[in-house]
Structures are given as structure tokens and as C-alpha cells.
Amino acid sequence: MIRVVIADDQPLVRAGLRVMLGVEPDLDVVAEVSDGAQAVQAARRLHADVVCMDVRMPGTDGITATRELCGPGALDPVPVLILTTFDVDEYLFGALEAGASGFLLKDAEPATVVDAVRSVAAGNGTLADTLTKRVVEELLTRRRTQPVTAARASELLTARELEILLHLAQGMSNEEIGRALYLEVSTVKSHLARMMPKLGVRSRLQAVVWAYQNRVVDVGG
Known part of the structure; x- marks a missing residue:
């Protein structure tokens, strides 16, 4: 069972999400809260698997709460799926840099x-199709947020891990990567599990x- 915390300052939105997710047999909404600080407390207290997080909330905003839950300094990270009304680059990139595993409108x-909730809980992440091109293009010009540089990628990763990363950046699923590289899906998952800590990331x-930030891959490359 996937344990979900909903964080949104609008009661109607919270109610809608609870109904939407609650009818799924593998999803359990364990808490509804109205600001980021409450989201952090509830997620930790109730051992949530995913937090569905709004961005603009009174008190602690969603991006700050996301950084506390799954940013670089989080000791016991909880995956966050951002759900927002606002299609604003500041929120999109702020959320991704804070450590969010997904972003949907x-x-x-x-x-x-x-x-998306299932994907984030599984460590796969998700991004709205309409936002993908903007993310890729912007990341090519933004500062690097990870301490590892592209030059060190080939030193940190094995040849197979680097190959899998390149396929991952093309949007391939584990199954598609396995077919392309003639690997079992379980083998692909094992490589991903070893690769992500080396990069300092927690999701696909x-x-x-x-x-993209470190120019290991490029648009059209």
C-alpha cells in the first residue's frame, strides 16, 4: 500500500485528491494538510511514501517543504510530487532543484x-509532457546544482551505468532499456540503484x- 500525504491550502482541492486517490486499491491517503510545515511533519510521522505538494501555501511554501523532505540534506527522504495550478518556470525549476521527483499541473x-503518484513512489519520477522541452532547454543554460561535473561522470559511473543513463535521458522505461541493451529488467534496476547515489540523486x-545540467547529454544529442 502506498501511503500518501496531500498538502494544499484549498479544502476543495484536498477533497478532490482524496476521492481521486482513495478509490485506488493500492493508494492510502493518510493525511491532508494545508501548509508545507504540516506536510513535513505528517510525512515523517506517518511514514509517507509520497507527498502530493502544492507550491503556493501560507506559512511554509511547497518548495521549501520539498527541500526539507527530499533535498540534499534530507536524512530520511520522502518523495514529493508537485501538483500546482501555476505553470511558472520559477516554480518548476525551483521544485526540481529542491529535489521533487515529479511535477504536474x-x-x-x-x-x-x-x-504519477505510483511512479514517484516507485522512484521513477514524472513530468508533464508539456513541460519537458522547457525543462531540457532551460537546464542547458542554468547553473549546475550537483557537485559532480560531466568530466567526472565517466570516472564515477561504469560504462554500463553511463549507457543506461543515456538511454534514460531519452525517456526510455526500464523495459525499453532492457530490450535495447539486451538486459533483464532486474539488471537495469540494479544498475540504476547503484548509479543514482553516485550522482547524488534519488529518482530517475x-x-x-x-x-542535462552537466551536459552528459544534450538536446538532440
């Missing part, structure tokens, strides 16, 4: 939100972000 289809999405 609230007008996403219910099935998309449900799938963050690994892809890291790859």
Missing part, C-alpha cells in the same frame, strides 16, 4: 495523477535532470 487527467527524473 492540476488540470492533468485523474489517471495521469494516479499514475533527477538523474535525467543531472545528465
